[in-house]
Amino acid sequence: MRDKDNMSVILLEWYDRHAREMPWRVSPQARKGGTLPDPYAVWMSEIMLQQTTVATVKDYFIRFITRWPTVADLAAAEDAAVMAEWAGLGYYARARNLLKCARAVVADHGGAFPADHAALLKLPGIGPYTAAAVSSIAFDLPHAVLDGNVERVMARLHDIHTPLPTAKPELMARAEALTPATRPGDYAQAVMDLGATICTPRNPACGICPWRDPCAARVAGTAADLPRKLPKKAKPTRYGTVYLGRRADGAWLLETRPERGLLGGMLGWPGSEWAEGDAPEATPPAPGDWTELPGEVRHTFTHFHLILRVMRADLPADCTPTRGSFRTRAEFGPADLPTVMRKAFDLAQ
DNA sequence: AAACCGGGGTA
DNA sequence: TACCCAGGTTT
Numbered sequence: 001m002r003d004k005d006n007m008s009v010i011l012l013e014w015y016d017r018h019a020r021e022m023p024w025r026v027s028p029q030a031r032k033g034g035t036l037p038d039p040y041a042v043w044m045s046e047i048m049l050q051q052t053t054v055a056t057v058k059d060y061f062i063r064f065i066t067r068w069p070t071v072a073d074l075a076a077a078e079d080a081a082v083m084a085e086w087a088g089l090g091y092y093a094r095a096r097n098l099l100k101c102a103r104a105v106v107a108d109h110g111g112a113f114p115a116d117h118a119a120l121l122k123l124p125g126i127g128p129y130t131a132a133a134v135s136s137i138a139f140d141l142p143h144a145v146l147d148g149n150v151e152r153v154m155a156r157l158h159d160i161h162t163p164l165p166t167a168k169p170e171l172m173a174r175a176e177a178l179t180p181a182t183r184p185g186d187y188a189q190a191v192m193d194l195g196a197t198i199c200t201p202r203n204p205a206c207g208i209c210p211w212r213d214p215c216a217a218r219v220a221g222t223a224a225d226l227p228r229k230l231p232k233k234a235k236p237t238r239y240g241t242v243y244l245g246r247r248a249d250g251a252w253l254l255e256t257r258p259e260r261g262l263l264g265g266m267l268g269w270p271g272s273e274w275a276e277g278d279a280p281e282a283t284p285p286a287p288g289d290w291t292e293l294p295g296e297v298r299h300t301f302t303h304f305h306l307i308l309r310v311m312r313a314d315l316p317a318d319c320t321p322t323r324g325s326f327r328t329r330a331e332f333g334p335a336d337l338p339t340v341m342r343k344a345f346d347l348a349q
Numbered sequence: 350a351a352a353c354c355g356g357g358g359t360a
Numbered sequence: 361t362a363c364c365c366a367g368g369t370t371t
Contacts, residue, residue: 051366056357090355093369127368148366201365202359260370262354302354339356 007214008180008187014210015190022054023061028186039113039138040071046133047094047125060089072111074102083265084336092266092338096259097125115139133188142184144175149195155227156199159216163228237305241282242271243290244348245315247326253285253315254332255324262301266338270323274306285323288313293347299340310344
């Protein structure tokens with residue numbers, strides 16, 4: 001029962017009955033018939049799924065694949081069009097690397113994703129996890145995927161109490177030891193599905209788990225407490241000011257943020273720096289009768305909380321801004337903004 | 350090795 | 361409101 005081949009067979013039998021439908025996925029039945037998914041679609045979905053839930057990704061994936069059906073189409077896209085389509089999904093470096101990677105696949109690989117794990121790893125935005133996911137799911141090569149789901153499943157299956165990230169090499173070794181030579185692509189998706197639907201962070205459904213018998217943590221009663229994690233440090237709060245200027249024709253004064261750093265390459269409102277402690281000095285991006293809006297914008301990023309004052313002004317038709325540029329109603333919609341900037345827009349409506 | 354990157358869901 | 365989740369890149 002604990003034999004490696006039996007373990008994978010048991011999980012694959014469960015997956016054959018319970019595989020979740022996803023727009024980028026080929027069913028286990030179709031895969032048994034020899035159909036493999038489009039590597040471009042697998043890659044696109046895996047980039048979007050980094051740090052992001054399936055429910056959120058689905059709509060974005062459909063829009064991207066519909067608008068850019070092949071990697072060559074994406075490689076030829078305008079940078080600003082891709083960034084606007086990505087708005088709201090977060091971690092915007094992913095979108096910049098998405099384009100870089102598409103262009104590298106066209107330039108260096110003749111427009112076809114390589115199957116080889118090492119070649120995938122050299123592409124922008126593709127790390128160990130994504131390289132293993134693409135080579136296993138799209139090409140059925142036996143590479144072990146180790147995402148947060150698999151880390152949790154392995155920690156529980158083997159009752160590993162070492163906290164993350166220290167435990168990562170051991171969890172990887174366990175994941176590799178279990179990866180089968182037959183149907184490795186379905187196996188990779190199966191173990192991640194198991195973590196997402198049965199072996200969940202809280203309240204794992206051990207009673208209906210296909211690996212219930214061999215699971216060491218279920219026997220020890222420690223499943224819900226694993227994996228252990230090193231404590232994280234508290235988030236500081238930063239303060240800042242943004243300026244929402246509107247011209248009589250309805251155009252808004254916006255700026256494109258620098259390529260690197262927070263919200264890199266995205267549209268935003270001109271404003272002050274964001275700093276801890278006292279609110280930093282703020283200079284309007286154009287002369288005008290600026291008034292502070294009631295309320296404030298609160299937003300939390302990965303490593304700090306942000307509180308923004310929002311200033312509003314109606315600007316003259318001949319306004320010459322010192323920062324940013326006007327975008328007409330046709331050139332701009334709030335959906336093009338990252339969430340924190342859209343919150344400021346909502347406050348002004 | 351540690352810090353830097355958003356947004357959504359749940360309690 | 362507070363807390364949880366989670367790969368890749370940069371420094």
